[in-house]
Amino acid sequence: xxxxxxxxxxxxxxxKRAVARLVTAFEDPxxxxxxxxxxxxxxxxADGAPLGRVVGFTGTPGAGKSSxxxxxxxxxxxxxxxxxxxxxxxDPSSPVSGGALLGDRTRxxxxxxxxxxxFRSQPSGGxxxxxxxxxxxxxxxxxxxxDVVIIETVGIGQSEIDIVRIADTxxxxxxxxxxxxxxxxxxxxxEVPDAFVVNKIDLDGADATFHALRASLRLGAPxxxxxxxxxxxxxxxxxxxxxxxxxxxGPPPGLATREPAFFTGWVEAEYGRWGRDRLARLGADPxxxxxxxxxLDGAQLAFAAAMDLG
Amino acid sequence: xxxxxxxAHLLLDAEGRATRDAPWIFRTYAGHSxxxxxxxxxxxxxxxxQTGLSIAFDLPTQCGYSSDEAIxxxxxxxxxxxxxxxxxxxxxxxxxxxxxxxxSMTINGTAMWLLALYVALARERGVPETELKGTTQNDIVKxxxxxxxxxxxxxxxxxxxxxxxxxxxxxxxEWNPSNxxxxxxxxxGATPVQEVAFALANAIGILDLLRSRxxxxxDxxxxxxGRISFFVNSGIRFVEELCKMRAFGDLxxxxxxxxxxxxxxxxxxxxxxxxxxxxxxxxSQPENNAWRILLEALGVTLSRKARCRALQLPTWNEAMSLPxxxxxxxxxxxxxxxxxETDLLEYPDLFDGSPVVGAKAxxxxxxxxxxxxxxxxxxxxxxAIDAGYMKxxxxxSMADRMARINAGQQVVVGVNRWTDGLPSxxxxxxxxxxxxxxxxxxxxxxxxxxxxxxxxDAGRVAEALARLEEAARSGENLMEPSVECALARVTTGEWxxxxxxxxxxxxxxxxxxxxxxxxxxxxxHRLRxxxxxxxxxxxxxPRLVVxxxxxxxxxxxxxxxxxxxxxxxxxxxxxxxxxxxDEIAQSAVEEDADLVGVSILSGSHLELAxxxxxxxxxxxxxxxxxxxxxxxxxxxxxxLVELGVARVFTPSDYQLVDVMDRIMDVxxxxxxx
Numbered sequence: 001x002x003x004x005x006x007x008x009x010x011x012x013x014x015x016k017r018a019v020a021r022l023v024t025a026f027e028d029p030x031x032x033x034x035x036x037x038x039x040x041x042x043x044x045x046a047d048g049a050p051l052g053r054v055v056g057f058t059g060t061p062g063a064g065k066s067s068x069x070x071x072x073x074x075x076x077x078x079x080x081x082x083x084x085x086x087x088x089x090x091d092p093s094s095p096v097s098g099g100a101l102l103g104d105r106t107r108x109x110x111x112x113x114x115x116x117x118x119f120r121s122q123p124s125g126g127x128x129x130x131x132x133x134x135x136x137x138x139x140x141x142x143x144x145x146x147d148v149v150i151i152e153t154v155g156i157g158q159s160e161i162d163i164v165r166i167a168d169t170x171x172x173x174x175x176x177x178x179x180x181x182x183x184x185x186x187x188x189x190x191e192v193p194d195a196f197v198v199n200k201i202d203l204d205g206a207d208a209t210f211h212a213l214r215a216s217l218r219l220g221a222p223x224x225x226x227x228x229x230x231x232x233x234x235x236x237x238x239x240x241x242x243x244x245x246x247x248x249x250g251p252p253p254g255l256a257t258r259e260p261a262f263f264t265g266w267v268e269a270e271y272g273r274w275g276r277d278r279l280a281r282l283g284a285d286p287x288x289x290x291x292x293x294x295x296l297d298g299a300q301l302a303f304a305a306a307m308d309l310g
Numbered sequence: 311x312x313x314x315x316x317x318a319h320l321l322l323d324a325e326g327r328a329t330r331d332a333p334w335i336f337r338t339y340a341g342h343s344x345x346x347x348x349x350x351x352x353x354x355x356x357x358x359x360q361t362g363l364s365i366a367f368d369l370p371t372q373c374g375y376s377s378d379e380a381i382x383x384x385x386x387x388x389x390x391x392x393x394x395x396x397x398x399x400x401x402x403x404x405x406x407x408x409x410x411x412x413x414s415m416t417i418n419g420t421a422m423w424l425l426a427l428y429v430a431l432a433r434e435r436g437v438p439e440t441e442l443k444g445t446t447q448n449d450i451v452k453x454x455x456x457x458x459x460x461x462x463x464x465x466x467x468x469x470x471x472x473x474x475x476x477x478x479x480x481x482x483x484e485w486n487p488s489n490x491x492x493x494x495x496x497x498x499g500a501t502p503v504q505e506v507a508f509a510l511a512n513a514i515g516i517l518d519l520l521r522s523r524x525x526x527x528x529d530x531x532x533x534x535x536g537r538i539s540f541f542v543n544s545g546i547r548f549v550e551e552l553c554k555m556r557a558f559g560d561l562x563x564x565x566x567x568x569x570x571x572x573x574x575x576x577x578x579x580x581x582x583x584x585x586x587x588x589x590x591x592x593x594s595q596p597e598n599n600a601w602r603i604l605l606e607a608l609g610v611t612l613s614r615k616a617r618c619r620a621l622q623l624p625t626w627n628e629a630m631s632l633p634x635x636x637x638x639x640x641x642x643x644x645x646x647x648x649x650x651e652t653d654l655l656e657y658p659d660l661f662d663g664s665p666v667v668g669a670k671a672x673x674x675x676x677x678x679x680x681x682x683x684x685x686x687x688x689x690x691x692x693x694a695i696d697a698g699y700m701k702x703x704x705x706x707s708m709a710d711r712m713a714r715i716n717a718g719q720q721v722v723v724g725v726n727r728w729t730d731g732l733p734s735x736x737x738x739x740x741x742x743x744x745x746x747x748x749x750x751x752x753x754x755x756x757x758x759x760x761x762x763x764x765x766x767d768a769g770r771v772a773e774a775l776a777r778l779e780e781a782a783r784s785g786e787n788l789m790e791p792s793v794e795c796a797l798a799r800v801t802t803g804e805w806x807x808x809x810x811x812x813x814x815x816x817x818x819x820x821x822x823x824x825x826x827x828x829x830x831x832x833x834x835h836r837l838r839x840x841x842x843x844x845x846x847x848x849x850x851x852p853r854l855v856v857x858x859x860x861x862x863x864x865x866x867x868x869x870x871x872x873x874x875x876x877x878x879x880x881x882x883x884x885x886x887x888x889x890x891x892d893e894i895a896q897s898a899v900e901e902d903a904d905l906v907g908v909s910i911l912s913g914s915h916l917e918l919a920x921x922x923x924x925x926x927x928x929x930x931x932x933x934x935x936x937x938x939x940x941x942x943x944x945x946x947x948x949x950l951v952e953l954g955v956a957r958v959f960t961p962s963d964y965q966l967v968d969v970m971d972r973i974m975d976v977x978x979x980x981x982x983x
Contacts, residue, residue: 017930020902028849062697097838099851099876105897106886112896119900121883123851235463235814 003036008043011145014084014115019145023120026141027134031270031304037137038297044144052084052143053253054151056167057197058130061155063173064199067234068243069152070108075244076148077116084116086146088138090131092154093123100124104152118146129162130154133269136166136262140296143255148247161192165258165265169250171230171243173197174213176205190216195228197243202233259296260286266300271307278307321658330656333361333649334611335412335620338638339585341366341391343751345401345758348391351635353405358639359646362412363444364622365402366390367424369861369912372459373888374420374806377755381890382803384917385861387752389632390416393424394759394803396796399431401758409437413444414489414583414620419461421448421488422470423805426792429482433797439482445539445583448474448488451512454695454816455704456498458863458887461806464692466813470788472519477789478537479530486539488516489583496543497589498866499708502554502674505543507681508691508700510561513538514682515691517570525787535566536577542618544609545587546602551609552661553670555616558582561675561682583620584610591629593962595724595731599626604644611648613667614659621645626736629961630943632913634745705869712870715964716830725964747913759801766799774798775808782812833967834878840974841879844981850881852977855903857885857894859922862912867939871907874966875973891918895925898934904977905956910940916949923954935976939963 003025010018025036057065066089073085089104100123110117124132130153142149153163164170172193196217198210213229230246232239264286267275282289293299316322323329338355341348352363367390370382376394377386386392393399408431417424425446432439450467453460460467474487492500492509500508520526520534542558544551559580566578586606591599603623610618623644625637633641648654661667685694694700714720721727774795781791788809795805845851856872858865865887875882885897898906906926910918919938926932938950939959947958956976963969 016896016899020900024850024902030849033849093881094876094879097877097879098842098845099879100881101872101876102881102883105883105901109893110896112890112892121901123881 003040005043008040012044012047014118014145016115016118019118019142020120022141023138026137027122027132029125029133031300034297034300034304037140038295038301041140041144041295041297044141049144051253051255052145052147052149053169053247053250054139054143054149054167054255055247055250056151056153056163056170057173058153058156058161058163058170058193059173059197059199060175060178063155063175063178064234065152065155065173066104066107068173068197068199068232068240069150070110071234071237071240072244072247073108073117073119073148073150074110075240076247077114082116083147084118084145085148085150086118086120086142087150087152088120088122088135088142089152090122090124090135090154093125095126098126118142124154127162130156131162131166133266136258139166139255140259143253156189161189164192165261166255168252168254169194169247171195171197173199174209175200176203176209178209178213191224193227195230195246197230197232199232199234201231201238202236206231260290263290263296263299267303270304275303275307279303282306319657321656328656331614331617333645333655334618335362335583336360336642336645336649337362337364337414337583337620337622338642339364339366339416339622339624340638341368342389342632342745343387343391343747344755345391345393345398346754347748347751349402349404349406352402354635355638355642356406358642360642362414362620363406364414365416367415367417368392369459371424371802372417372419373861374423374461374802374810375861376801376803377752377759379803381861384914384921385912387747387755388913389862392752392755393427394755394801395762395799396427396430396434397762397799398755398758399427400434403431408432408435409441411443412620414447415445416447418447418450418453418457419459419467420802420806421446422474422788422792423796423802425474425485425487426789427796429789429793430796433793440484442482443484445486445489446474447491447541449491449512449541451515451691451695452491452494452508453863455508455700456494456864456866458865459861460816460863462809462813463816464695466809467816468515468519468692471516472523473787473789475516475520475534475537476523476525476787479526479533483533486537486581487534489539489541490516491541493541493543493585495704496545496587497864498704499706499711500704501707502550502557503677503681504703504707506554506558506561506674506678507685509540509542510558510565510678511682511685511691511694513540513562514565514569514686518690521570531570532572532574532577535570535572536574536579538581539619540580540582542582542584542610543587544584544606546590546606548605548609549667550670550674551606552613552616553667554674555582555610555618556613556661556667556671557674557678559616560671561678580616581619583622584618585622586610586624588624588628590722591624591626592722592725593629593960594729595734596627596630597734597736598724599624599629600640603641607644607648611654613661614657615662629941630737632745632747634741637745705873708866708870709873712874712964712966716966722964725962762799762801770798771795771800771804774800775804778805779808779812782809830967833971837967837970837974838879844974844978845879848981851879852904852974853881853883853901854905854907854973855883855885855894855897855901856907856909857889857897858887858909859889859891859894859918860910860912860914861888862910862914863887864911865909867911868907868909870966871909871939871969874970878967878970880970880973891921891925894922895929895931898926899929899931903934904980905973906934906936907973908936908938910938910942913941915940915942916946916953919950919955920953933980935980937973937976 007018011022076083076085091102093100102121122132170193230243290299293302320328369385371393375382377392415424478485478487490509490513492505495505562580563578566572623641625633625641688694718726778791858868872882872884883901935956937957938955950958
């Protein structure tokens, strides 16, 4: 696949069709797709615009992530803010057919034609960590085009939480009656997020859940310090402004620093132990390997070529 | 004559003389184009021996929009009559005496408004409200589950339902404020057990709400229990349907007695009306539907103990289009022959004591009782909607049904068996056997709306709307403020928008998550191979955007297609219902779709398809192919193709693997171009 410069310029202007086609190119799992990505990244980085921040929202099915994320995106982009916000919503692919039913759009309604808001559904493609293999790549693109990129993961169980390897800040969303504090404490997932959201506070039981969550956070993950718990209702809009403020005040964007780790994961997923051994034999740590090949895409191309040569 | 000497086959009156029952109310679900055109139709139907009215409203009226709003325009007068103001009700009921009429209104999201219009009409005509008889469907729960014409979030919608009960119990004692509707549940795929359980759980939800609101005393509450009526579907398995009706009656008697302590047996009666099944009507060999309708009518009339109070029959050509007056007359004649020519009404119940019927009814009642307990245990019907529980169950049942038909396990004559038939002379006329809305009649409705806006007292309108909003905020009963709005000539859209400002709007769960299908394994395997090859060559799976433009909320078709497409290996973005053409185009563009599929059942397929294609072109995505599925008359297929539609699918395309194969054809054609 080749990308022409007009398409990149149009995407820079947030033309939806151009953005959408580039997202498709960044989702392409074939090793040779890295060449097109490398060109796009180079073209976009030429003007020196800063990367946007990447924010992850994860949580159990039914916690109301989609509605909350939709409402949050609208608030982040609402005047007087001039921020542009992209949402990527991941849904599971069928392990049998490989197809996916992506339904998150039904809960989000952005005004048609607004270039500062973009929504994209993404199939998990068989990955089990709550995001797709392609999610990281798509974030690399969208963080170059939008001020904030929100990732909504697959509804998760008690442990899968790959989103923290992508996002600058990860929020875990729970709903009222999500569990008592013992359940919160034993869930491995609680140790990982940077902040929490009790959503659907218009329903009964929200206060109890909030307090149970706070109590278990103090006991459950001693090394993590105080982590904030926000209270929202996507339905009434209560608390969403406070959440939007927290998103805006998060740590500086750091997607690029996570590229070496992504590269290592990619090598393992694509080439298994053979690939990992090969990477070790090349004698470079992943970060220097990336630096030597002009970044992630160049490294992927070079490594794929090396593997092809055997 | 002593009890034991009385011949068991005789039906005796109070004096012990042999008699026959009065027939049920004969209705025809009707309405189209404009109030004036519909009035002419009603009067003609009443002249032919119809004994009650059943009013079909168009989608803008059902969803709370006036005819001149942008989202309403393509749908005005399509599936029913547009009603914009009290002036339209005067036209609609001209020459029809309200005090002698039994009027059923299939209206839900805006039920309170239409009831307020009816009350206002009676007041302006000088008819006492207490003499009004009829039913507002006013069953909001099944709108969330199956039919889609909800407006507000559940708690506010349920408040409106409760307030109509609280108003009617004193003011219109013979009105059925709501008609708990299992009809659409069967259309959405419900099994008999699900149909009984979900409908009764729904009724329990309303009664629990009325009791917990505490605005009526015990005596009035008992009357409200007695006023709950039901609207039931009757399918082709007519013996099972007969048993289902008996199970309904037994369970309702049990619930009203045990849960609500109603001692007066009259208030525990399961009173129901019927529209027999449309789901099983076929587009191929459509004349066969006449027999299906007859058999389905038997299921709800044969057993005296479980006989319906009112019956409306669809027409033989309903799978193809809206019915013509002649089609409706033919269905009405069926009812008249059944009631007056046969001896059906001369006997007591034919099935009391039948071990077969008794056991089958008990089986359905037992299954339904367990299901009701599950729903009540989840926190009741409201919580079960929020959790998507019932919706998911229905989507699964529908998928099972489609799979059985696909596999030939469920025989549908003319569809999967004996498919070769002679051409039907019934569809040979100039009109092709289908009804066309006269566009000029729609203009008549718009003119009437203009005139109302021009002639009304703007000050009174503003005051009435302000009063309505204030009552909505304060929790006061909204009926009387709504009647004042009606008298002031507030429009349907204005009434609904005022309440939207206070209550907000509802967005639905889809129910498609987790549903699976069982299709022809061999062909599915081949199709998956084809899709995998495409994905390997293109770097991603073929990607569909599926949605419903317009106001029609019958989402089953779109959902089944979405589930089937995932099953085949497509990535499917399901974007939901009630979308504007711009929203569908935006989904297609943002998702970089390979194909857009839209489902349209309202009869507005030409307008909506043209608008979707125009919106795609506007968004620089005119190259994305569009397919349309729905109830689309043969004669319109070519016109859709001329508009730029790549393929048209109708109910006769029931083989889902075929549909998926043809979708893949379109995507491959485009990729090759």
